[in-house]
Amino acid sequence: MIEFRKMHGLGNDFVVLDSRIKSVNLSLEQIRLIADRHLGIGCDQIMIMHPAKTSGDIYLQMLNADGSEAGACGNGTRCVASILLSELNKPEVHIETLSGVLSAYYKNNMIAVDMGPACFLPEDIPFSNADLNLDDLLYVPFPEVLSQTATLVSMGNPHAVFFVSDCEAIELEVLGPLIENHAYFPHRANVEFVQRLSDQTFRMRVWERGAGITMACGSGACAAAVAGARLGLVKGEVEIKLDGGSLWIEILADYHDVLPKESSGKNRVIMTGPVSYSFSGQITDLLSEAGKGMTQ
Secondary structure, X not given: OEEEEEEEEOOEEEEEEEOOOOOOOOOHHHHHHHHOOOOXXXXXXXXXXXXXXXXXXXXXXXXXXXXXXXXXXXXHHHHHHHHHHHHHOOOEEEEEEOOEEEEEEEEOOEEEEEOOOOEOOOOOOOOOOOOOOOOOOOOEOOOOOOOOOEEEEEOOOEEEEEEOOOHXXXXXXXXXXXXXXXXXXXXXXXXXXXXXXXXXXXXXXXXXXXXXXEOOOHHHHHHHHHHHHHOXXXXXXXXXXXXXXXXXXXXXXXXXXXXXXXXXXXXXXXXXXXXXXXXXXXXXXXXHHHHOOOOO
């Protein structure tokens, strides 16, 4: 059996497993079963804590509900960081991920994560521009899908950010999968629709790669803030209002350095928000056996 914690950041929920002492190796079928909201525990992503590979406190593996591996997950990182900060009694923890080492700490009774640099060149996303001669991805058209253009950002995972006049009117369940699986994205993409409410406040709805509609997306909120900065809409710390609540995003960079393509990666993005613990339990052998009957 495997012990687990169920946690969430603004309703973006996770099953957290600890593989530091007893190794956890899940099949694709088992991952999908655990994430299934009817047959399993239910979650947007599974977070697995492994022993550190280099200088961090742990290595964090992030698995989407469909079984694919994620390069970044801001809210999931904050949830795991809250465990480590309490467990290790340290002012700051360092979490190794597929996309680099992230630092996390307490801020205003919440958990802040330095998500590292945002990047926005075609090779950063990655973006296949065989049909478009684009060196900079500020205004990427999707004419067969919708009239708005997207600004593309990598936060260790790919994001297509659309600024719209009313994100509530967007048919997210229709447009999300079309853009996620668009030919432009060889590794698929996360999709954000963002509405400017004021200079410091934005509303965002998200379709996550491998998970679908979620109540919040930390890396997506970071990508939205960076895209807004590149378009001249964002300065300083901004509040991103998601379906599950608010995240606060700050870009640590000279804003002039965020604009030209030569400055890709010359910034750091800090995300701050609440973390909630739901419940804990054990995944039994019976559940593991049931997973063997699922198909890909």
